[in-house]
Amino acid sequence: MKNLHFTWLALLALLLTVASCNKPVAPEYRSIENFRVNNLGVGESAISADLKYYNPNNFSLKLKYGETDVYLNNKLLGKTVLDTMTIIPARDSFLIPVSMKVDMKQVYANALDILLSNEITIRLDGFAKMGKGALFFNMPIKYEGLQKLDIHL
Numbered sequence: 186m187k188n189l190h191f192t193w194l195a196l197l198a199l200l201l202t203v204a205s206c207n208k209p210v211a212p213e214y215r216s217i218e219n220f221r222v223n224n225l226g227v228g229e230s231a232i233s234a235d236l237k238y239y240n241p242n243n244f245s246l247k248l249k250y251g252e253t254d255v256y257l258n259n260k261l262l263g264k265t266v267l268d269t270m271t272i273i274p275a276r277d278s279f280l281i282p283v284s285m286k287v288d289m290k291q292v293y294a295n296a297l298d299i300l301l302s303n304e305i306t307i308r309l310d311g312f313a314k315m316g317k318g319a320l321f322f323n324m325p326i327k328y329e330g331l332q333k334l335d336i337h338l
Contacts (some may be wrong), residue, residue, distance in 0.1 A: 209246055209317065212238040213308070214328040215278065226289065233284035239277070246315050248281070253311030253326050255285065258295050263287045273315075304326040307332045 215237040224231040240246060250269040263285040273279050299305055309328040314321050 188316075197249050200308065203286075204212050208322070209242045209244075209324075211313065211324050212240045212246075212273065212279075214330075215239055217307070217332065218280065223284070228289055230287045230289055230292075230309065232287055233282065234278040237278060237280055238273075240273045240275060240279065242273055244316055244317060245275045247271070247321075248273055249314040249321055251281075251313035251326065253283070253309050256308035257291060258298055259308065260291050260294060261288075262291050267313075271276070304331045305334045306330070311314065 218235045218237050218321045220232070221236040222230060222232050248267070248271040251265075253265050255262045255265060264287040265283040267281060267283060271279075271281060295305065307328075307330060309326055311326040313325050313326055316322060
């Protein structure tokens with residue numbers, strides 16, 4: 186009888202633990218900061234930037250891996266891969282450093298639009314492997330918005 190009582194208590198504790206584990210809410214994209222051209226080439230260039238996000242969860246997360254396609258005015262600019270473990274603080278903003286090689290033909294195709302409008306449409310489409318503790322899951326990355334450019338000629 187004592188073992189049965191202990192088994193029920195253990196089962197109840199397990200159910201309460203599982204019920205209290207909510208799936209985290211996806212971090213919210215805020216902006217692009219520290220944009221840098223690392224290597225400028227005619228056919229291909231290397232660029233890097235910091236993507237600023239906000240974690241709305243009241244607990245920290247771990248970002249284990251991520252892949253994102255970056256579109257500039259609906260044309261594929263390049264792909265970025267993040268494979269370094271990053272700790273994301275609870276209810277706080279954080280930066281994710283990204284870098285990628287860019288096909289300059291896509292930049293040239295958008296150059297006139299960029300110079301005339303001083304803003305571009307940026308679209309991010311991919312996924313991130315995030316989690317808490319030992320539980321990880323794939324979270325979609327979807328963002329599209331206008332980015333103002335500060336171009337001085």
